[in-house]
Amino acid sequence: MESPDAAKKRPRVWAVGGGKGGVGKSVITSSMAIAAARRGRRCILLDADLGGANLHTLLGLSAPRATLSDIFRRQAAGLQEILLPTAVPDLHLISGAGAMLDMANPKHAHKAKVIRQLFTLDADEIFIDLGAGTSFTVLDFFLLAREAIMVVTPTPTSVENAYFFLKAVFFRCLRQSLGAAGAAEVADRALEEKLARGVRTPRDLLVEIRRIDPAIGEAAAAKIASLSLRVVVNQMHREELPLGPQIAEACRDFFSLEVNSLGEIRHDDKVRISERKRSPVMLAFPQSAFARTIDGMVESVIESHGRSS
Numbered sequence: 564m565e566s567p568d569a570a571k572k573r574p575r576v577w578a579v580g581g582g583k584g585g586v587g588k589s590v591i592t593s594s595m596a597i598a599a600a601r602r603g604r605r606c607i608l609l610d611a612d613l614g615g616a617n618l619h620t621l622l623g624l625s626a627p628r629a630t631l632s633d634i635f636r637r638q639a640a641g642l643q644e645i646l647l648p649t650a651v652p653d654l655h656l657i658s659g660a661g662a663m664l665d666m667a668n669p670k671h672a673h674k675a676k677v678i679r680q681l682f683t684l685d686a687d688e689i690f691i692d693l694g695a696g697t698s699f700t701v702l703d704f705f706l707l708a709r710e711a712i713m714v715v716t717p718t719p720t721s722v723e724n725a726y727f728f729l730k731a732v733f734f735r736c737l738r739q740s741l742g743a744a745g746a747a748e749v750a751d752r753a754l755e756e757k758l759a760r761g762v763r764t765p766r767d768l769l770v771e772i773r774r775i776d777p778a779i780g781e782a783a784a785a786k787i788a789s790l791s792l793r794v795v796v797n798q799m800h801r802e803e804l805p806l807g808p809q810i811a812e813a814c815r816d817f818f819s820l821e822v823n824s825l826g827e828i829r830h831d832d833k834v835r836i837s838e839r840k841r842s843p844v845m846l847a848f849p850q851s852a853f854a855r856t857i858d859g860m861v862e863s864v865i866e867s868h869g870r871s872s
């Protein structure tokens with residue numbers, strides 16, 4: 564017979580990244596978590612933007628009494644101890660506030676501990692807000708998520724950053740799968756030969772790895788294919804044409820990554836107004852276009868995979 568522990572479901576992890584700063588990652592992550600909690604899911608929001616943690620402010624909490632620093636400094640044994648209640652029933656926050664700047668790249672052991680414990684938390688959904696950029700911390704959290712969401716705004720620099728971000732995700736994923744197979748040098752050789760042979764796209768790099776070692780190439784391709792990424796275009800203006808499906812298609816072609824558009828979010832003044840009021844937009848303006856779009860996105864993800872993860 565299964566023990567109660569074995570029967571316990573692992574939480575589903577969502578991570579929100581995207582390379583560029585200020586595109587709306589934090590406001591989207593926190594809003595999605597509120598939307599999921601209001602659908603009766605038990606949610607935890609993890610602020611993994613260690614250099615610039617601000618989810619507590621977005622949730623209207625003052626200086627958090629417990630944060631990830633307590634784990635890093637061994638003042639708390641586990642994530643369960645640093646969960647903070649929020650104004651939303653069924654939503655707890657793990658704050659990254661005060662995790663000093665030099666911890667923007669925490670030690671591997673710290674990160675591994677947080678990742679290990681994350682999946683043992685008693686929750687249905689865990690939402691991770693990531694910082695800008697492509698540090699290993701950002702990439703590793705992004706890669707462990709079942710719902711890996713990339714936020715882009717309709718500006719050339721943001722779209723360009725999103726491609727850099729995906730490229731970094733692709734190489735980190737490749738490295739992880741080749742490293743696990745004890746074949747990190749295959750990646751290095753493929754990269755060297757890539758330059759020599761004029762391999763141009765990440766997709767071609769996979770072909771090259773398959774040529775060097777077919778079994779390892781297959782394993783790497785399977786790992787890449789198992790990633791399911793979603794793109795959200797934020798801060799769209801009325802006159803702008805839909806962009807999500809094109810970005811998703813370009814990513815599929817260039818990276819052989821499964822990327823789907825989760826939809827587009829309009830620029831909505833209610834977002835900034837509620838931020839200034841220190842009240843989450845989902846609570847202050849539940850009928851706003853922003854809140855309704857977020858709610859629809861969360862519903863579509865939860866319904867597409869079923870309510871149990």
Ligand SMILES: Nc1ncnc2c1ncn2[C@@H]1O[C@H](COP(=O)(O)OP(=O)(O)OP(=O)(O)O)[C@@H](O)[C@H]1O
Pocket residue numbers: 583584585586587588589590591612615693694695797798799828829830831832834835838853
């Ligand atoms: N759809 C939107 N409509 C209007 N304003 C928005 C929208 N999305 C985000 N904003 C505003 O953009 C600003 C940046 O948002 P946010 O802090 O969530 O970005 P971020 O990607 O998390 O930034 P960072 O990379 O610095 O962590 C905020 O002032 C927020 O209110």
Ligand SMILES: [Mg+2]
Pocket residue numbers: 588589590612692693694
């Ligand atoms: Mg942020």
